[in-house]
Each structure stands twice: as C-alpha cells, then as structure tokens.
Amino acid sequence: MTVASPPAATPWRLVFLLGALTAFAPMSIDMYLSSLPAIGQSLKAGPDQTQATLAAFFAGMAIGQFIYGPASDRLGRRGPILFGVSVYVLASIVCALAPNIETLVTARFVQALGGCAGAVVARAVVRDRFSHADTARVLSLMTLIMGLAPVLAPQLGGLIQLVAGWRAVFWVLAIFGLAIGVWVALGLSESRSAETEAQARSENPLKAFAALLRMPRLVGYGLAGTLNGAVLFTYISGAPEVIMTTYGHTPVAFNIIFAFNAVGIIGASQVNRLLLRRTTPDRVLMRASIASVVFALLLVSAAWSGLGGQWTVLPLLFMALSTYGLMAGNTMAGALSVDPNRAGSTSALMGSASFGSGAIAAWISGLLHDGTARPMATIMVACLIGSSLAIFLVALPKGGAKSEA
Known part of the structure; x- marks a missing residue:
C-alpha cells in the first residue's frame, strides 16, 4: 500500500493570489467568447477572422512562457510577473479601442504575452515552497480558484456585452489585470532559492531547456500534461x-x-486534493488516465454513431473533461519534481507545450470541421490515449508510482 506524506499547512493567502495569477488565461478567453458574433459585426469581420483573435491568444500564451519561465529563474519571481501584468493591462486597453479586426488580433497576441507571466511564474512559486505531493495539492487548490473564471467569466462577459457592448469586456479585463498587479506588488514575497539563481546564471535558457528535454521522466510528464491540455483547448475552441x-x-x-x-473540472480537482491525503500523485495519474480514455472512447462512439444526439454527447463530454481536474495538477507537480532548480524553465516548457498543442489541435479541428461533434471528439480521444501512454511508458518511475520528495 502506498502511503502519502502528511500534508503541509495550507497558506491560504498565497494560494488565493497564485490562483488569481493563473486565471488570466480563462478570464481572457471565456469572458469574450459569447461576444465573438458582436465583434465580427462591429469590425466587419468574418467568423474565421474573429476566431483568429482566439488563435492569436493561444499563440501568445505559448510563446510568452518561454520568456518568463527562464527569466523568473534568473531574475526572481516578482519582477517578471509585474512586467507581464503591465503588458497585459496595456494590451487590454488596446483591445478595447481596436478600430479593426487586425488591431484586435495583434492586441490579443500581446495581451497573452503579458498574461502568461502569471501562470508560468505562479507554478514555479509553488514548487519553490512545497514538496512533490504538496505541490500537487496546492495546484489542485489553485484550480479551484482559477476554475471560478470559466464558471463566472462567461456569465459576466455576456452581461457586460449585453449592457455595454463587447469593448467593455476588455476594459473589465484591464481593471482585473491592474488589481492583480497591485496584489502581487503588495502581497507576494520573493521565493526563488539561491540554488535556482546559481543554476540559471550558469546556463542560457536554451541550454536549460535542452537539459530538461534530456530527462525522460520530465518528458513523460510533459507529454501527458501537454496532450491533456490540448483536450481542454480543443473543447474551448470547438464548443461554441x-x-x-x-x-x-x-x-x-x-x-x-x-x-x-x-x-x-473544479470538482475533480478537489477530489484529487482529497485523494492525495491517502495516496501519491503518480498513483492518481494512473487511474485517472485510464478513466479519461474510457470516457473519451464512449464520447467519440456517441459522436460518430449519433446515438442519443446531444443528450449522449454532452454528458460524456462533461465526464471526459472532468478528468482534466484529476490529471493537470499531478502532471505539473511530477514535472516540477524532476529538477526543482529549474522550476521556472520547467513550468514554461509545460505551459508553452500545452498552449501550443492546444492551438494545433484547434486548428486541426477547424480543418476537419463538418458541422458535428465528431472532429472535436476524435481529437480529444487521440490526445487522451497519447497522454495515457506517456504516463505509463515514460513518466512513471520504474517499480511503480512512488511518492517523490
């Protein structure tokens, strides 16, 4: 029987702040999704052009993390966050004032370049302060806080768009970014260790990434987390x-x-937190990955057969997506545990790969578009099978899923 390490006391103020930092992406995506038709009408843009504002954001999130992760290892955690939030606020204002779709697409890319700092550095801060198992628990708690964004943001964004128009949505996002920036300036202390700084200063970022990619277990966790993230982004882009x-x-x-x-997803992340009181992150990953493949196979079968229509597809979609809450925190915690002295670079590699694969999956889904749920379901099942294989064949240490320090 596998015994989990006793959980550390939960620093709730830190958890709330870090959770808010990871909410930049869901807030920036979910709050404006229902405004896409209005944006197209206002800026005289077609559906493909308005969808480009989403693709540009994904691209910015993927690219920007490669910058902030290594920078946070070398320069500290606070500075990169504050710089990124400042960029986010300014870009949100440009989005609100955009005179045409081209400006909006560009501003969305820059907005993502700024907003990604919060998520990538927040994960590194967690690893700075906690062990492998406690990192997984804290990341699950952060999912609870971050997860409020997909629940509340669409409702808030729809209401704002109805009352004040789509431009007001971006003014609200600018205010959100400003508030988080002030919170970081006043409430986040530096957590980067001297060992991490020394490691970062001894190598350039490309050398750090190359070193991480030579670690099989990190690659396994990274592939699992990346493909799991691609499932979520495929859903986000295809759901409307x-x-x-x-x-x-x-x-x-x-x-x-x-x-x-x-x-x-939020509920599953909290089930994960409770499970980690009794077992290890790796053991949860093993079981959750199997469940995810089962639900995804049922989903793709329903989508292709048409059996039950939406009343079969939507519940199975819910079950397949929920497994994300069981897997995301554990894959990230596993990757961060492999080389704690490169936590920022590891976080960047994981986050960039997830958004990059998400953008590719969304693009493939668009190419396969046939007016049904089939493309989305097919891509989801392929990604979840790949994620499961990465966990069992590469990520898990020999001898089974054991607790890491």
Whole structure:
C-alpha cells in the first residue's frame, strides 16, 4: 500500500493570489467568447477572422512562457510577473479601442504575452515552497480558484456585452489585470532559492531547456500534461460551434453549459486534493488516465454513431473533461519534481507545450470541421490515449508510482 506524506499547512493567502495569477488565461478567453458574433459585426469581420483573435491568444500564451519561465529563474519571481501584468493591462486597453479586426488580433497576441507571466511564474512559486505531493495539492487548490473564471467569466462577459457592448469586456479585463498587479506588488514575497539563481546564471535558457528535454521522466510528464491540455483547448475552441450551431442552443444556454463543464473540472480537482491525503500523485495519474480514455472512447462512439444526439454527447463530454481536474495538477507537480532548480524553465516548457498543442489541435479541428461533434471528439480521444501512454511508458518511475520528495 502506498502511503502519502502528511500534508503541509495550507497558506491560504498565497494560494488565493497564485490562483488569481493563473486565471488570466480563462478570464481572457471565456469572458469574450459569447461576444465573438458582436465583434465580427462591429469590425466587419468574418467568423474565421474573429476566431483568429482566439488563435492569436493561444499563440501568445505559448510563446510568452518561454520568456518568463527562464527569466523568473534568473531574475526572481516578482519582477517578471509585474512586467507581464503591465503588458497585459496595456494590451487590454488596446483591445478595447481596436478600430479593426487586425488591431484586435495583434492586441490579443500581446495581451497573452503579458498574461502568461502569471501562470508560468505562479507554478514555479509553488514548487519553490512545497514538496512533490504538496505541490500537487496546492495546484489542485489553485484550480479551484482559477476554475471560478470559466464558471463566472462567461456569465459576466455576456452581461457586460449585453449592457455595454463587447469593448467593455476588455476594459473589465484591464481593471482585473491592474488589481492583480497591485496584489502581487503588495502581497507576494520573493521565493526563488539561491540554488535556482546559481543554476540559471550558469546556463542560457536554451541550454536549460535542452537539459530538461534530456530527462525522460520530465518528458513523460510533459507529454501527458501537454496532450491533456490540448483536450481542454480543443473543447474551448470547438464548443461554441458545436453547442450553439450544431445543437442550436442560445448564447445564454451555451454559457450555462460551459460553466457546468467548468464545475466538473473544479470538482475533480478537489477530489484529487482529497485523494492525495491517502495516496501519491503518480498513483492518481494512473487511474485517472485510464478513466479519461474510457470516457473519451464512449464520447467519440456517441459522436460518430449519433446515438442519443446531444443528450449522449454532452454528458460524456462533461465526464471526459472532468478528468482534466484529476490529471493537470499531478502532471505539473511530477514535472516540477524532476529538477526543482529549474522550476521556472520547467513550468514554461509545460505551459508553452500545452498552449501550443492546444492551438494545433484547434486548428486541426477547424480543418476537419463538418458541422458535428465528431472532429472535436476524435481529437480529444487521440490526445487522451497519447497522454495515457506517456504516463505509463515514460513518466512513471520504474517499480511503480512512488511518492517523490
């Protein structure tokens, strides 16, 4: 029987702050999704052009993390966060004032370049302060806080768009970024260790990334987390079309369904936190990955057969997505445990790969678009099978899933 290490006391103020830092992406994505038709009408842009604002954000999140992760190892955690938040606020203002779709797409890319600092450095801060098992627990708690964004942001964004127009959504995001920046300046102390600084200053970022990619277990966790993240981004990019166009739901109903699926992810992340009181992150990963593949296979079968229509597809989509809450924190904690002195670079590698694969998966889903849920379901099952193989064949240490320090 595997025995988990006793949990450390939970520093709630830090958890809330770090959770808020990881909410930049879901806030920036989910709050404006229901405004895409209005944006297209206002800026005289087609659906492909308005979707480009989402793709640009994904690209910015993927690229920016490669910058902030190594910078946080070399320069400390606070400075890169404050710089990134400042960029985010300024870019949000440009989004609100955008005179055409080209400006909006560019501003969304820059907005992501700034906002990604919060997530990538927050994960490194967690690893600075906690062991492997406690890192997984804290990341699950952060998911609870971050997860409020997909639940509340679509409703808030829809209401703001209805009352004040789509530009007001970006003004609210600018205010959100400013508030988080002040909170970081006043409430986040430096956590980078002297060992991490020495390691970072002894090598350039490319050398650090190359060293990490030579570590098989980190690559295994990274592939598992990346493919798991691709599932989430495939859903985010495909859900508006499937739910509102294919199944004919209104924007209000879409926001409710979107929020309900977010609740599933949040709930699973808290189940994960409770499970980690009795077992290890790796053992949870083993079981959750199997469950994810089972649900995904059922989902793709329902999507292709048409059996039960949306009343079969949507519940199975909920179950498949919920497994993300069991896997995301544990894959990240596992990767961060392999080389703690390169926590910032590891966080950047994991986050960039996740957003990059998400953008690719969303692009492939668009190419395969046929007006049904089939492309989305097919990509999800392929990614989850790949994630499971990475966990069992590469990530898990020989001799089984053991607790790491």
